[in-house]
Amino acid sequence: xxxxxxxxxxxxxxxxxxxxxxxxxxxxxxxxxxxxxxxxxxxxxxxxxxxxxxxxxxxxxxxxxxxxxxxxxxxxxxxxxxxxxxxxxxxxxxxxxxxxxxxxxxxxxxxxxxxxxxxxxxxxxxxxxxxxxxxxxxxxxxxxxxxxxxxxxxxxxxxxxxxxxxxxxxxxxxxxxxxxxxxxxxxxxxxxxxxxxxxxxxxxxxxxxxxxxxxxxxxxxxx
Ligand SMILES: C[S@@+](CC[C@H](N)C(=O)[O-])C[C@H]1O[C@@H](n2cnc3c(N)ncnc32)[C@H](O)[C@@H]1O
Numbered sequence: 001x002x003x004x005x006x007x008x009x010x011x012x013x014x015x016x017x018x019x020x021x022x023x024x025x026x027x028x029x030x031x032x033x034x035x036x037x038x039x040x041x042x043x044x045x046x047x048x049x050x051x052x053x054x055x056x057x058x059x060x061x062x063x064x065x066x067x068x069x070x071x072x073x074x075x076x077x078x079x080x081x082x083x084x085x086x087x088x089x090x091x092x093x094x095x096x097x098x099x100x101x102x103x104x105x106x107x108x109x110x111x112x113x114x115x116x117x118x119x120x121x122x123x124x125x126x127x128x129x130x131x132x133x134x135x136x137x138x139x140x141x142x143x144x145x146x147x148x149x150x151x152x153x154x155x156x157x158x159x160x161x162x163x164x165x166x167x168x169x170x171x172x173x174x175x176x177x178x179x180x181x182x183x184x185x186x187x188x189x190x191x192x193x194x195x196x197x198x199x200x201x202x203x204x205x206x207x208x209x210x211x212x213x214x215x216x217x218x219x220x221x222x223x
Pocket of ligand 1 (some may be wrong): 076080
């Protein structure tokens with residue numbers, strides 16, 4: 001008998017036999033080879049912490065996770081949709097994910113996912129040039145996972161243009177994308193200083209051992 005527990009604080013997040021999961025929006029369909037578990041309460045998709053940084057952050061004790069049913073999300077670096085598919089489960093059909101990706105080749109892989117999940121809108125564009133997708137509406141959350149040296153600046157620029165007042169942001173930072181020689185802790189501290197000018201820092205977790213030398217910040221727009 002499968003044991004299902006709702007996450008105590010995070011909407012749409014579950015523990016299925018003590019493993020993190022979301023409820024599959026498109027039953028019977030996998031996105032990245034994840035395990036599906038059928039139960040009386042519906043079908044769940046295990047959320048793999050080695051493939052998705054927010055999952056790693058939750059396993060590492062994240063206290064604030066600002067997604068909710070119906071949320072509008074701007075996702076920078078959506079890639080082939082591994083993490084976005086779990087966000088899609090959480091926000092449901094009333095929410096929407098605008099997924100920006102610079103690589104044509106990578107974005108191709110999200111197209112079949114977006115065909116089935118009507119709440120994912122793939123956008124081929126450079127997150128450094130948000131004017132390219134200036135038509136995107138105001139959002140509740142911006143999530144950035146672009147792995148580029150100026151990722152914090154790129155997040156701020158996008159938040160200025162698209163994030164609502166007091167809206168939320170999350171950024172996954174890979175220390176080596178910013179400075180290959182510096183100690184990861186130093187890099188995280190440096191990025192925190194940049195982010196603090198624009199956001200309130202709400203939460204911070206280091207993602208090792210799931211993702212080596214990565215961290216995740218949860219942020220709130222000041223006004
Ligand atoms: C670490 S991967 C993202 C993984 C994805 N977030 C997930 O968890 O499923 C980083 C992605 O950012 C994309 N990227 C890099 N620079 C970018 C830019 N300037 N604008 C948009 N996407 C970018 C890369 O092509 C790559 O697909």
